[in-house]
Amino acid sequence: MTDDLLERAVAYLLSVLPNLGPDLSAPTPCRDWNMRMLLAHMDESIAALREGLAGGQVRLTPGAPLPSYAGPLHIRSRAVALLDDWANEHPRSVVVFGRPVPAPVLGTVGALELTIHAWDLAATDPTTPPIPDRLASELLTVAPELVPMQDRWPLFAPPIDPPTPTPSDQLLAYLGRTRLS
Template identity: 80%
Template sequence: MTDDLLERAVAYLLAVLPAIGPDLSAPTPCRLWNTRMLLAHIDESIAALRDGLANGHVRLTPGAPVATCAGTVHIRSRAEALLDDWANEHPESVVVFDKPVSTRVLGTVGALELTIHAWDLTATAPTAPPIPDHLARELLTVAPNLVPAADRWPLFAPPIEPPTTTPTDRLLAYLGRLQPPP
């Protein structure tokens, strides 16, 4: 696993955001979430990562609600700030749920979270790019440790059979998702 995993995940998110249309009520692959809710969740995830890097602990607090398509501008700004935080000096470990976790693990969890939810956004943005193979391949190697087969519900659906052997299809299927048909 390389140290730039979080940076590549954020780059993918930033590549997806311009394709998001003005209809933030559009459904996403995240059950019961529309685009607005998914953007708000991404905002919360970025806030938690930034909090961990800045303060040495992650407080799980909601992000600001995303009310309009300007929400993608907000997410872009926050994602770019996360990249700056990641590039600057930060603690070696952070406290998450009262347990110390290495900052590298925090970055890996963040990379998986941001990549998968960026892909979820592509359901409402057909012109958005797919997950890069090298990113999907690397996340697939860590996903079983971060999202074990047991105790994954309600955050992730059970693994399903991937339709192909591409790294993206295998990663998505492990997390209970399928690519839409072409």
């Protein structure tokens, strides 16, 4: 695993955001979630990561709803701020569910979360770029630890057969993802 995993995940997210359409009520591959709900979830995820890096603890409480004016530009600014936090001095470990977690593990979890949801946001567009091979390959090596086969529902669907052997499709298939028709 490389130290720049979170940075590459944010770079992928930033490459997807400018291509999103204006209809935030559009469906996503996340069951029963539209784009606005997914953006709100990403906002909460980024807030949790930033909280952990700033204060050494993630409280895991829901954040405020995504403001009605917020959209891809809001997520972009939050993701860039996360990169700034990651680049600066931060705790070596973060308390999550009352247990210390090494900061690099928090970064890996964040990388998986942001990468997969970036793909979810763009999955309705057939021209969506795949997750970059190196990023997908590295996330695929840790996905079974972060998203084990037991206890994955309702957060993740069961694995499916990947449509191609690319790292991107393999990672998405492991997480039960498929493009919307």
